[in-house]
Amino acid sequence: MTMKAGQGRGSDPDLWRGPSRLQRYKESFIKGLLATCAYISILTTIGIVFILVYEASKFFREISVFRFLTSTSWSANFAEPEFGIIVLLSATLLITAIALIVALPVGLGAAIYLSDYASARVRKVLKPILEILAGVPTIVYGFFALTFVTPLLRGEILPWFAPLPNLSIFNALSAGLVMGVMIIPTVASVSEDALYAVPRGLREGAYALGATKYETVTKVVVPAALSGITAAFILGMSRAIGETMIVAVAAGNLPNLSLNPTESMQTMTAYIVNVASGENPAGTVQYQTIFAVGLTLFIITLSLNVISHFFVRRYQEDY
């Protein structure tokens, strides 16, 4: 085939001219179709924000935001209903605190062991098993908390072990402990990523100066990974706050403003489930309250997730 100077696209029928017009339209159509799939995710967020704000605003026309935030009792079904979110929020935070007391040491400890102590063979076995903890459905954890942990603490399982014989059947402590177990994998895996990102040079410098492994880990590696570990902590907190089934089954369904974990109390998520599964048709105040509580929940977890992303970016940029 000879090159003919000065001739354009249409002249040599043997030269390929690129995709035909039909093909180009097809390409644009497909690109548009796939883009629509991606934009659905924006629609989802818009939908969530819209429905929460819209229904909650109907509620806030009856009850002022100030009363919602400051009242100290929650009695939705009384003749003079009171809606103080503090009651539900305190239960959520108390159970979350118990969960974090369990999950932070155990998760961080497991992350340290897996990243700095365990051999590759041991890691290959133990890591997937820890991941299984994350795959257990939360209703199973709720069942476990109600039918095993609470009786165990009350002394009904092992006759010689009864630390809290007067523990209420529904209580915040069992729910918090089991929730802690549930978020161990979250804390462990984010912490482990952070520990792994610490450069070997830092560790080796410490060893070269004569530090033991314990000293290297606690005085060099963990402080270097602190932003990532903070991210793990915040992410665990966010998961615990948004968790529903463990608390709905094991912590109780009566709103109770108390800091005593042996009492039963109702969290924000348990409240939503309780009202939604009852007879509360759309348009009633009770129906609208679940959106107000849901909006509070969404704002809290979204803020925590954004803050934890910030901490993850910090340690990723450091190294």
Add this chain to the structure above:
Amino acid sequence: MSQSTQSPQQDAPAPKQGGDFNPRTGSRHWAARVFKLMVFLATISGIVVLGVLLVDVAVSGIPRLSLDFLTSLGASSPENAGMYAGLIGSLWLIALTALFAVPLGIGAAIYLEEYASDNWLNRIIEVNISNLAGVPSIVYGLLALGIFVNYLGFLTGGTSILSGAAALSLLILPVIIIATREAVRAVPGKVREGAYALGATKWDTVRGHVLPMALPGAMTGTILALSRAIGETAPLIVVGAATFMTFTPNGPTDRFTALPIQIFGWTTLPQQGWEAVAAAGIVVLMVVLLLMNSIAVTIRNKTQRNG
């Protein structure tokens, strides 16, 4: 303090020429050994609790299991209760959820990896997807309740399988997108460049080369996401799934129940025999999850050996 050379064997706490430096090697190594034990125990304790949980459920639940249990629609007493309604309901839910979420998720992932330019809109989409992945599942239930059950009730039949599947699809969509993006990103650039060099269009390249190579990884992520959806309870309760049902749904606009919802219902009943029924239900649920996860892991291992 003046420097002094010391022989490497000296580790006794005797004052040396350079000063009173005491390396306390003995107590420091002892502390190191204690710490190693502590972190090992931390790792093991999570696994031990998991083991106790599984044993507790198995001991209570396996005796109650039987073919009758799987095929019965009873719901009035612990003796005649069965899982059939939940099994059929969950089957319907997963089928519809897969139908909605898988094409949407894979499509979105392909767009974001292959077609999208790096402008502000696409970056917002990416941030948005990772935020959606962290939203509590109950919020998806509220979304479905407000929009699919109430406002779009005429389309979905109100509290129906469609509304439940909508909630679950939106819930696992971010997970599928993220997993598929990783799989697409793992396809080597040379494959694409070879195709373009031969004159293929973008869609030709994606459909004929990138997608087939990314599909096993995407499938693994998708199956894991679907198995998470099977175990989800909170969004379905909010949408209005029935906790006790004695009939199976006939179509996507019917009311429904699901495996985890039945377990929830049985767990909350105070009478004696229901605990065993709930435990048996949990065993069935865990077996289903185990099956799905094994399929996902098998796909991943098979393709890792070939790839």
